[in-house]
Amino acid sequence: MVNDFAQLKNTVTRPISTERDALPGDGVGQTPLSPPHPTKQPTLSEESLQPPTTDERQRSRLAKPAINSRYNISETSITMASAQSQTISKRRKFVADGVFYAELNEFFTRELAEEGYSGVEVRVTPTVTDIIIRATHTQEVLGEQGRRIRELTSLIQKRFKFPENSVSLYAAKVQNRGLCAVAQCESLRYKLLNGLAVRRACYGVLRFIMESGAKGCEVVVSGKLRAARAKSMKFTDGFMIHSGQPARDFIDSATRHVLLRQGVLGIKVKIMRGSDPDGKSGPQKSLPDTVTVIEPKEEAPIGQPSSQDYGAKADAARAAATQAQAQENVAAEQVGVEAGNEDAAAEYAPPAPAEDLGGW
Numbered sequence: 624m625v626n627d628f629a630q631l632k633n634t635v636t637r638p639i640s641t642e643r644d645a646l647p648g649d650g651v652g653q654t655p656l657s658p659p660h661p662t663k664q665p666t667l668s669e670e671s672l673q674p675p676t677t678d679e680r681q682r683s684r685l686a687k688p689a690i691n692s693r694y695n696i697s698e699t700s701i702t703m704a705s706a707q708s709q710t711i712s713k714r715r716k717f718v719a720d721g722v723f724y725a726e727l728n729e730f731f732t733r734e735l736a737e738e739g740y741s742g743v744e745v746r747v748t749p750t751v752t753d754i755i756i757r758a759t760h761t762q763e764v765l766g767e768q769g770r771r772i773r774e775l776t777s778l779i780q781k782r783f784k785f786p787e788n789s790v791s792l793y794a795a796k797v798q799n800r801g802l803c804a805v806a807q808c809e810s811l812r813y814k815l816l817n818g819l820a821v822r823r824a825c826y827g828v829l830r831f832i833m834e835s836g837a838k839g840c841e842v843v844v845s846g847k848l849r850a851a852r853a854k855s856m857k858f859t860d861g862f863m864i865h866s867g868q869p870a871r872d873f874i875d876s877a878t879r880h881v882l883l884r885q886g887v888l889g890i891k892v893k894i895m896r897g898s899d900p901d902g903k904s905g906p907q908k909s910l911p912d913t914v915t916v917i918e919p920k921e922e923a924p925i926g927q928p929s930s931q932d933y934g935a936k937a938d939a940a941r942a943a944a945t946q947a948q949a950q951e952n953v954a955a956e957q958v959g960v961e962a963g964n965e966d967a968a969a970e971y972a973p974p975a976p977a978e979d980l981g982g983w
Contacts, residue, residue, distance in 0.1 A: 720745075723783065731756060734775070738763045741797050741805040752790045754779070759806050761794040799904055801835020804877035808892040811842070812879045815888060821848055825858045832860075832894055836904060838873075839863035839895035846881075846888035853886070863895050864910075872906050873898075 711719070724745060731740050739759030746753040758764050765772050776792045779785070800806040807828050814824040825842045832840045839861030847853050864870050874895050881888040896905035898913075909915075 727754070727779070730779075735764060736809060739797070739800070739806050739809060740764075741800075741803045750789070752785065753793065754790065755793045755795050757795050757797055759797050759800045759803075761796045764794040799835055801832050802837055802875070802894055802896055802904060804875040804892045804894045807832060807894070808877040808879045808890055811890055811892065812881050815844075815881050815883070815890075821856060825856070828892070829858050829860050836897070837861065837894050838897045841891075841893040843891040844888060845891075846883075847886040848888075861895065863893065869910055872908065873910070 724743070727745070728743055731743055734740075735756070735758060740756065741759065742757045744755040744757070746755070756764055763771075766774075772792050772794065776790060779792070780787075780790050783790075797803050797806060811824055811828050814827075815821065821844055825844060829840055829842055840859070841863055842858040843855060845853065845855040848856065864873065874893055876891065876893045878892075879890045881890060898907065898909045899905040900907060
């Protein structure tokens with residue numbers, strides 16, 4: 624059995640490389656059991672040394688997918704459609720989902736930068752994959768009569784090899800763009816590209832963020848600001864935390880790069896949001912060091928103290944029964960006296976007058 628497995632392993636052919644065509648005698652596409660003949664070596668002729676013609680360049684350009692050359696998306700990433708159709712392990716599924724999200728986020732960051740792109744959410748169902756794009760200018764994301772959103776849907780469907788009508792794109796407006804670090808970072812980036820002074824632009828963004836209801840904010844600009852030597856300028860306001868799980872829950876951060884004439888500037892914006900019970904302007908949970916003072920309840924009036932002596936209760940019950948019996952005896956005596964008085968009155972009553980018998 625071992626020999627059969629080894630023979631089966633040796634008979635597996637090696638696939639032809641997609642980067643170039645297989646040359647005769649170089650061993651590509653042949654089995655290890657049939658090595659290339661030593662006399663058949665590739666030779667270079669004058670025709671092979673000539674530069675490619677226009678037709679060959681055109682054919683090679685058409686053979687490559689246009690989306691990769693335009694958006695610089697690698698072909699080696701695991702596609703979402705293949706991950707859904709095949710039975711894979713959980714680890715590979717998580718890796719495939721992460722690669723899909725990262726590639727999608729990078730594509731939207733480059734394509735929808737001017738529309739205020741601030742994030743994407745992917746909802747996978749057994750039949751349809753919903754992709755929700757969060758932006759500050761949703762009308763520009765949709766385009767005229769929904770043309771642009773259809774173009775983006777077609778690009779994503781072709782890139783990730785989704786079946787027809789299995790992916791849908793939606794645009795959602797950011798509720799409070801003053802608390803969105805990505806939107807403010809893009810705003811600061813375009814201000815610097817338009818030639819606004821660094822301090823003025825940073826203080827304007829800082830003031831707008833704090834007026835939107837943030838608890839704290841930090842803006843860092845690094846690079847060649849004025850002199851030839853690079854330096855960093857930090858602008859802070861409010862309260863900011865830097866460590867622990869609350870830093871992940873309450874702080875929204877974003878990083879962007881600005882290509883100017885003197886060099887590249889790096890922008891980093893951090894916004895600390897407050898707790899919100901509704902979950903709209905911040906997380907529903909509160910900070911660990913938050914102390915909540917509960918109002919005391921209204922005090923009930925204090926009544927008379929009551930005794931729990933069961934012997935006293937029994938004595939009181941016997942006394943009440945004795946008193947009730949005495950009252951019954953007194954009532955019976957009164958009834959007897961009244962009956963005797965009626966008999967005596969009947970005995971001493973005068974006789975009734977005789978009737979007139981007509982002369983007797």
